[in-house]
Amino acid sequence: MASxxxxxxxxxxxxxxxxxxxxxxxxxxxxxxxxxxxxxxxATGSPDLAEVLAHNRDEExxxxxxxxxWLRRRDPVLDGHLRTYLFTEESVVAEEHEAEAGGDxxxxxxxxxxxxxxxx
Amino acid sequence: MNHLFRELAPVSDAAxxxxxSEAKRALENFLAARRxxxxxGPHGWDAAAVPLGTLDKLARGPVExxxxxxxxxxxxxxxxxxxxxxxQELDAIxxxxxxxxxxxxxxxxxxxxxxxxKTVFHGYSEAGLVGVADASPHxxxxxxxxxxxxxxxxxxxxxxxxxxxxxxxxxxxxxxxxYAGILETTEDGGYPVLExxxxxxxxxxxxxxxxxxxxxxxxxxxxxxxxxxxxxSIGFExxxxxxxxxxxxxxxxxxxxTPEAGVALRYP
Numbered sequence: 001m002a003s004x005x006x007x008x009x010x011x012x013x014x015x016x017x018x019x020x021x022x023x024x025x026x027x028x029x030x031x032x033x034x035x036x037x038x039x040x041x042x043a044t045g046s047p048d049l050a051e052v053l054a055h056n057r058d059e060e061x062x063x064x065x066x067x068x069x070w071l072r073r074r075d076p077v078l079d080g081h082l083r084t085y086l087f088t089e090e091s092v093v094a095e096e097h098e099a100e101a102g103g104d105x106x107x108x109x110x111x112x113x114x115x116x117x118x119x120x
Numbered sequence: 121m122n123h124l125f126r127e128l129a130p131v132s133d134a135a136x137x138x139x140x141s142e143a144k145r146a147l148e149n150f151l152a153a154r155r156x157x158x159x160x161g162p163h164g165w166d167a168a169a170v171p172l173g174t175l176d177k178l179a180r181g182p183v184e185x186x187x188x189x190x191x192x193x194x195x196x197x198x199x200x201x202x203x204x205x206x207x208q209e210l211d212a213i214x215x216x217x218x219x220x221x222x223x224x225x226x227x228x229x230x231x232x233x234x235x236x237x238k239t240v241f242h243g244y245s246e247a248g249l250v251g252v253a254d255a256s257p258h259x260x261x262x263x264x265x266x267x268x269x270x271x272x273x274x275x276x277x278x279x280x281x282x283x284x285x286x287x288x289x290x291x292x293x294x295x296x297x298x299y300a301g302i303l304e305t306t307e308d309g310g311y312p313v314l315e316x317x318x319x320x321x322x323x324x325x326x327x328x329x330x331x332x333x334x335x336x337x338x339x340x341x342x343x344x345x346x347x348x349x350x351x352x353s354i355g356f357e358x359x360x361x362x363x364x365x366x367x368x369x370x371x372x373x374x375x376x377x378t379p380e381a382g383v384a385l386r387y388p
Contacts, residue, residue: 073160076162076351079162083164107122107124107353108122108124108126108353108354108355109162109350109351109352109353110140110143110144110147110351110352110353110354111144111351112144112147112148112151112154112351112352113154113159113162113351114154114159115148115151115154115155115159116154116155116156116159116339117155117324
């Protein structure tokens with residue numbers, strides 16, 4: 001079984017939805033690993049071990065970023081929100097107010113994206 | 121505020137929501153090419169071109185002993201379809217009116233969808249874009265008006281692709297002259313022609329009002345790319361006491377990476 005995290009019968013889900021589920025689950029696992037490594041780096045008294053753990057932790061960040069990018073390319077709404085909030089300088093909440101003043105929450109895009117059916 | 125200037129529009133949140141829902145519903149109904157070709161993006165409004173990976177070798181280098189070459193790119197084009205809505209219709213939405221007249225939104229969605237589809241299937245010569253039908257090196261399959269013959273013509277197109285080493289699944293875009301007729305036609309045994317086409321193709325049959333004749337193409341991937349800078353968005357242009365003038369806008373480009381992966385079917 002690809003994942004035990006499905007909340008609906010796999011028969012009812014498209015291949016695209018299941019692939020996105022796989023990606024989301026992977027991102028969750030990678031970020032959880034970052035958190036665990038972070039705590040262990042803090043807690044260990046061995047500088048050598050801390051160095052190895054910090055290296056491993058930072059590799060998990062790369063994995064999370066790569067998988068997030070995969071997901072962004074397939075989710076126009078997520079793409080819109082990431083474009084609104086990422087790599088900005090002012091308050092994140094101020095960014096939200098600015099985006100919502102446009103009435104769309106995502107810069108004005110209708111988020112149509114690809115219309116190809118799963119498996120085609 | 122971004123380049124769409126939506127914050128300046130005298131349009132309430134509820135009215136924006138209605139306009140966006142109507143526009144998205146209409147676009148998902150009208151857009152055909154996005155059901156058949158690879159769609160990449162959106163890469164953002166500021167994206168100007170996609171790299172093709174090929175080079176133009178320049179006649180001479182900047183200095184003796186050094187060669188020069190220019191990378192080839194495919195520029196994005198901008199498409200914009202304007203429309204105007206009556207302010208009294210928009211005001212009525214805030215009073216709870218359930219069926220405001222948003223026909224201009226649907227008309228604009230139909231127009232920009234046809235523009236995108238025409239660009240993908242037949243190109244846009246003024247912008248230097250070549251569509252699937254014109255890029256194809258295969259001789260076009262000749263169509264007639266007997267709808268029962270379409271399985272044979274589509275099978276001929278598929279055979280051309282197979283002979284060129286292009287695998288399936290395949291899909292077809294059918295223009296307005298043939299789609300309705302095919303939909304209504306059954307073979308001698310009563311089997312619907314449309315279903316027969318799907319079996320031959322192994323993929324979808326799509327109604328494409330912008331297509332002249334029909335187009336059959338491979339859907340294995342990496343052959344035809346519709347690249348989007350800004351996906352279809354709604355912007356604000358101006359307003360007066362009676363009307364709010366808005367527009368649908370997108371930036372896109374199209375490239376046939378494998379021209380032999382498509383075949384045109386044309387009326388004589």
